[in-house]
Amino acid sequence: MNQTTLYLLxxxxxxxxxxxxxxxxxxxxxxxxxxxxxGIDPSYNPAYNPDGGSSSSLxxxxxxxxxxxxxxxxxxxxxQENDSSTSEEEENIKQPGKLEVxxxxxxxxxxxxxxxxxxxxxxxxxxxRNYHRVxxxxxxSHMHHAPDLNIPLxxxxxxxxxxxxxxxxxxxxxxxxxxxxxxxxxxxxxxxxMSPLFGPKETFLVPGFAAKFKQNIELTIQQTDTPNxxxxxxxxxxxxxxxxxxxxxxxxREITKDNFWxxxxxxx
Amino acid sequence: MEKYSNLSRYKELLKLxxxxxxxxxxxxxxxxxxxxEQQLCYNRKKDYFILIDEYLSRIIPPYExxxxxxxxxxxxxxxxxxxxxxxxxxxxxxxxxxxEKFSDLIVQISTLCFEYDEVWDGTMEPMSESEFYYLxxxxxxxxxxxx
Numbered sequence: 515m516n517q518t519t520l521y522l523l524x525x526x527x528x529x530x531x532x533x534x535x536x537x538x539x540x541x542x543x544x545x546x547x548x549x550x551x552x553g554i555d556p557s558y559n560p561a562y563n564p565d566g567g568s569s570s571s572l573x574x575x576x577x578x579x580x581x582x583x584x585x586x587x588x589x590x591x592x593x594q595e596n597d598s599s600t601s602e603e604e605e606n607i608k609q610p611g612k613l614e615v616x617x618x619x620x621x622x623x624x625x626x627x628x629x630x631x632x633x634x635x636x637x638x639x640x641x642x643r644n645y646h647r648v649x650x651x652x653x654x655s656h657m658h659h660a661p662d663l664n665i666p667l668x669x670x671x672x673x674x675x676x677x678x679x680x681x682x683x684x685x686x687x688x689x690x691x692x693x694x695x696x697x698x699x700x701x702x703x704x705x706x707x708m709s710p711l712f713g714p715k716e717t718f719l720v721p722g723f724a725a726k727f728k729q730n731i732e733l734t735i736q737q738t739d740t741p742n743x744x745x746x747x748x749x750x751x752x753x754x755x756x757x758x759x760x761x762x763x764x765x766x767r768e769i770t771k772d773n774f775w776x777x778x779x780x781x782x
Numbered sequence: 783m784e785k786y787s788n789l790s791r792y793k794e795l796l797k798l799x800x801x802x803x804x805x806x807x808x809x810x811x812x813x814x815x816x817x818x819e820q821q822l823c824y825n826r827k828k829d830y831f832i833l834i835d836e837y838l839s840r841i842i843p844p845y846e847x848x849x850x851x852x853x854x855x856x857x858x859x860x861x862x863x864x865x866x867x868x869x870x871x872x873x874x875x876x877x878x879x880x881x882e883k884f885s886d887l888i889v890q891i892s893t894l895c896f897e898y899d900e901v902w903d904g905t906m907e908p909m910s911e912s913e914f915y916y917l918x919x920x921x922x923x924x925x926x927x928x929x
Contacts, residue, residue, distance in 0.1 A: 652903060656901075725902075764855075778893070780897055
């Protein structure tokens with residue numbers, strides 16, 4: 515793998531200005547020429563693709579002729595109906611009852627009645643997935659990173675004990691020791707750490723690799739207000755969120771230098 | 783030791799980032815920032831070596847080793863944040879000539895410590911303590927020249 519594409523989720527991205535940069539070849543590729551909000555290259559977008567979309571693109575900066583304008587409310591409503599029927603994934607989202615705590619994302623319930631947050635996927639045109647899924651149990655198995663996302667844990671949560679447990683036991687322990695709200699709040703913070711920021715801080719979505727044999731993943735990398743603290747989120751190829759944690763400049767540099775390869779000592 | 787001679791370039795990169803001309807993932811900028819942290823680790827390499835020695839000699843258990851190692855790194859990281867904001871201090875900050883090689887090996891051990899507890903989605907094979915020991919020992923042997 516020598517080519518990596520980096521998608522900026524907050525503001526236009528720019529190529530690294532670094533003649534000595536050892537990863538320059540890659541950088542030339544992972545900073546696309548065109549810049550689009552939410553990291554979406556229109557060339558991936560079916561709406562801009564004559565083969566895959568229902569409409570063709572308009573020439574830049576050109577207003578359609580008057581007779582092409584649609585002013586009829588009925589037509590708008592009809593279009594909206596058609597739009598909403600295009601996505602099976604969106605259709606299948608149940609409209610669940612209210613959660614115990616407010617969350618910033620849509621959600622659905624898993625078979626155990628726990629919420630899975632559906633975080634809009636900024637790279638959906640490329641991956642054909644509308645959402646990243648932040649699952650309750652998966653989050654409960656990663657409580658050791660909760661403080662990184664400013665989720666406080668009670669003093670009787672024994673982290674040494676927790677970290678020595680297998681995944682199933684970690685989930686049980688977290689459910690037993692923590693209020694459900696804590697895990698849902700953690701899910702919500704994870705969702706926010708994978709979402710675009712509107713301001714001076716940036717969020718990137720980048721294809722990467724995990725484990726010894728380089729399984730394909732996606733990473734979101736989000737700046738925080740704390741200097742030297744960046745939140746990195748690992749998303750499995752099918753869109754399920756795996757883990758979010760903070761990294762410092764040293765670690766971030768290593769991961770970036772390694773073409774966004776994480777957990778490289780582990781076997782999947 | 784050599785002087786932290788590229789302060790002007792660092793300032794330039796910060797300006798470019800501020801203007802949105804480079805991102806925070808720019809490798810040159812990240813390398814500047816990381817080098818301060820690496821040097822702080824280098825400055826107290828004896829402490830790191832003692833800790834690794836204690837683990838390899840089985841004086842301290844693996845969990846304690848991992849958490850202490852990551853804690854020491856966190857301390858270096860916090861200190862580097864303060865230094866990076868203080869240009870006067872950066873002006874006189876020096877980097878070791880063999881810093882890169884040292885850091886490459888230390889970061890391998892640090893990565894092992896961090897990754898050890900990751901469980902992925904349940905499909906990730908757990909890393910055995912003997913494999914962890916072997917890998918730490920392997921990297922540590924290569925650090926022999928820095929003792």
